[in-house]
Amino acid sequence: MLNACLSLKRRGIRPTLPRLAVAKAALSNFTHPSADGIWALVRKKYPAVSRATVYNTLELFVRKGLIQRKALKGGSAAYDPVLERHHHLVDERTGRIYDIPWAAVRLPARLRLPGFEVEDFHLVIKGKKRK
Amino acid sequence: MLNACLSLKRRGIRPTLPRLAVAKAALSNFTHPSADGIWALVRKKYPAVSRATVYNTLELFVRKGLIQRKALKGGSAAYDPVLERHHHLVDERTGRIYDIPWAAVRLPARLRLPGFEVEDFHLVIKGKKRK
DNA sequence: GTTCGTGCAAACGGTTTGCAACAAT
DNA sequence: ATTGTTGCAAACCGTTTGCACGAAC
Numbered sequence: 001m002l003n004a005c006l007s008l009k010r011r012g013i014r015p016t017l018p019r020l021a022v023a024k025a026a027l028s029n030f031t032h033p034s035a036d037g038i039w040a041l042v043r044k045k046y047p048a049v050s051r052a053t054v055y056n057t058l059e060l061f062v063r064k065g066l067i068q069r070k071a072l073k074g075g076s077a078a079y080d081p082v083l084e085r086h087h088h089l090v091d092e093r094t095g096r097i098y099d100i101p102w103a104a105v106r107l108p109a110r111l112r113l114p115g116f117e118v119e120d121f122h123l124v125i126k127g128k129k130r131k
Numbered sequence: 132m133l134n135a136c137l138s139l140k141r142r143g144i145r146p147t148l149p150r151l152a153v154a155k156a157a158l159s160n161f162t163h164p165s166a167d168g169i170w171a172l173v174r175k176k177y178p179a180v181s182r183a184t185v186y187n188t189l190e191l192f193v194r195k196g197l198i199q200r201k202a203l204k205g206g207s208a209a210y211d212p213v214l215e216r217h218h219h220l221v222d223e224r225t226g227r228i229y230d231i232p233w234a235a236v237r238l239p240a241r242l243r244l245p246g247f248e249v250e251d252f253h254l255v256i257k258g259k260k261r262k
Numbered sequence: 263g264t265t266c267g268t269g270c271a272a273a274c275g276g277t278t279t280g281c282a283a284c285a286a287t
Numbered sequence: 288a289t290t291g292t293t294g295c296a297a298a299c300c301g302t303t304t305g306c307a308c309g310a311a312c
Contacts (some may be wrong), residue, residue, distance in 0.1 A: 014311085016267065036301070050269045055302060057267095074202040075277090076301055089247055104244060111256065113235060116220055121256040125242065127249040145286085147292065167276070181294045186277060206302090207276060 011064045018042075018049045022057040026067055032078040032097040072097055072124070087123040100125065142195045149173075149180045153188040157198055163209040163228040203228050203255070218254040231256065 004023040008015040015023075025041040026033070033041070039054040058079060061067045068080045072088055078097060087100035100123070111118045135154040139146040156172040157164070164172070170185040189210060192198045199211045203219055209228060218231035231254070242249045 014266080016310095018268075034301080048269085052270075052303080053268055059303090069205075071202055071205040074200070074208055077205055089244070089249075092250065098247070100244060105242060106239060108237060111236060111254075113220070113231060113256070113258070115261055116229070116256075116258045117261060118220075118256055118258040119223065120258075121254050123242075123252050124255050125244070125247075125249055125252040127244070127247045127251075130246055130248060145291080147285095149293075165276085179294085183278080183295075184293060187293090190278090 007066065011066055013060065013064055013066075018046065018053050019057055019060075021046050021049060022054055023061070023066070026058065026061065026079055027081045030082065030099060032070070032072065032080055034073075034076040034078060036076065038079065085120075085122065087125060089125040089127055091129050092126055093128055096129075098129070138197065142197055144191065144195055144197075149177065149184050150188055150191075152177050152180060153185055154192070154197070157189065157192065157210055158212045161213065161230060163201070163203070163211055165204075165207040165209060167207065169210065216251075216253065218256060220256040220258055222260050223257055224259055227260075229260070 004020050004027060005015045007027065008019060008023055013019060021042045022038060025038045029038070029041070035055050035058055036051075038058065039049075039051050042049050042054055058067070058069070062069045062079075065083075066081075068083065070078045070080055070088075072078050072090060073095060080099075082099055085102045087102065087105060089098045089100050090096075091098065105123060107123075111121055135151050135158060136146045138158065139150060139154055144150060152173045153169060156169045160169070160172070166186050166189055167182075169189065170180075170182050173180050173185055189198070189200070193200045193210075196214075197212075199214065201209045201211055201219070203209050203221060204226060211230075213230055216233045218233065218236060220229045220231050221227075222229065236254060238254075242252055
């Protein structure tokens with residue numbers, strides 16, 4: 001179980017109530033929710049928290065390295081609490097995004113591409129979850 | 132050089148003037164332009180063509196398999212006329228997207244992921260173009 | 263009392279849609 | 288006549304911003 005309050009403090013973010021609510025929703029959710037999705041989760045417990053605060057708070061968390069923002073779907077950004085290297089599988093049926101552990105695929109340790117300095121890379125996989 | 136008119140007819144798209152303009156702009160542009168970027172190109176020659184027509188035409192082209200739409204950047208969709216398998220490198224400095232030939236990286240021919248049926252995959256690489 | 267955090271509403275950028283006019287079959 | 292294509296404007300969705308109030312330091 002994660003302690004949201006500690007996670008925030010450790011990164012110099014003052015643990016206010018709205019922020020704790022966003023942290024709980026974002027850090028324990030591995031379905032790559034959108035900002036609005038997180039807002040919906042937060043609202044259930046704290047209907048007073050505004051959409052702007054959720055958006056701004058997510059932006060803050062990204063800046064502080066608590067979560068990552070990805071452009072995997074079209075339209076809306078997806079937030080990902082997993083900081084370890086991993087791949088993404090986009091389900092063609094549902095649009096859902098699944099995390100694939102780095103170790104699941106054998107890849108070259110480093111990539112050398114003439115003309116480019118490679119910083120990082122990962123696989124984007126299209127497929128379907130077996131039922 | 133490509134014959135836009137033929138490309139359209141071959142896929143059962145009536146080659147009207149706005150469509151030819153969009154086809155020329157989209158099919159010969161390998162910089163992954165956005166829809167608005169394509170509109171800007173089209174406008175230079177045909178100022179009468181509306182934004183809606185460009186958006187709708189691009190959507191039609193994607194449906195007919197003439198081009199692909201990708202969610203690589205945040206915010207706006209990128210259109211890609213390259214249908215062969217390839218990887219993408221996103222330049223961290225400029226946001227520009229470069230096509231990386233499939234052969235440039237050695238990857239397993241097929242991916243086997245327990246619980247998923249893999250249809251396709253490619254690398255998304257973060258890096259910088261060397262100057 | 264100055265800074266930080268918040269809610270609200272308005273603005274924003276990219277995209278889609280409804281509709282009326284028109285062209286092609 | 289029916290269908291397909293277009294332009295315009297309005298609507299739309301996800302996101303950001305300006306502002307005023309209140310809480311924390």
